[in-house]
Amino acid sequence: MDTSDTLAAFAALSQATRLDTFRLLVRHEPEGLSAGEIARQLDVPHNTMSAHLGVLARAGLVVSRRQSRSIIYRASLERMRDTIGFLVRDCCAGHPELCQPLLQELVPCPPSDKEPSS
Template identity: 50%
Template sequence: MNSEQALDALAALSHPTRLEAFRALVKYAPGGLSTGELVDLSQLSQSTFSTHLAVLAKAGLVTSEKRGRRQIQHASMDRLRALMLFLANDCCQGRAELCEPLIAELSCC
C-alpha cells in the first residue's frame, strides 16, 4: 500500500457512519452483510447509506457480491491488513519489541 491509498482508506473511514459500517463488516467477515442489514444498522435511508457505501468501495475497503436478489457487502480483509501494515511498518523505528504489546493485544481477541 502506498501513501495515497492509505490516505484514501483513512479518509473513507473518517466518517462515523462509514467507520461503523466497516467495523460491522469486519465483525461479520467472511460472510458479510446484506446492504439492507447495513442500512438497518445505520438507521439512515437507503440512498444516504449507499453514498457512504460507495466511498468505502472506492477506497477498496468494501466489496460487493450478488446473491440472488441481495447484494452482500464484505470488508476487504486484504485492504485492512495492508492499511494496518502500512501504519505499523516503521513501528518504533524498526524496534519490533516495542510493538509487541500492540500485537499481543490484537492476538488476545
C-alpha cells in the same frame, strides 16, 4: 500499499456512519450483509447508505457480490491489514520489542469456547 492508498482508507473511515458500517461488516465476516440490512441495523436511509458503501468500496475497504436480487457487502480485511501494515512497517526504528504492546493488541479474537459442530 502507499501513502495515497492509506490516506484514501483513512478518509473513507473518517466519517461516523462509514466507520460504523465497516465495523459492522467486520463483525459479520465472512458472510457479509446486504445493503438493506446494513441500513436497517445502523438506522440509515437506504440511499444514504448506498453513498457510504460507494465511498468504502472506492477506498477498497468493502467488496460486494450479487446474491440473487441483493448485493452482499463484506469488509476487506486484506485491505485493512495492508493499511495497518503500512503504519507499523518501520515500527520503533528497528527495535521491534518496543512495538510488542501494539502487536499484542492486534492479535485476532481469542478462540471461541464453543465446540466445533461435526
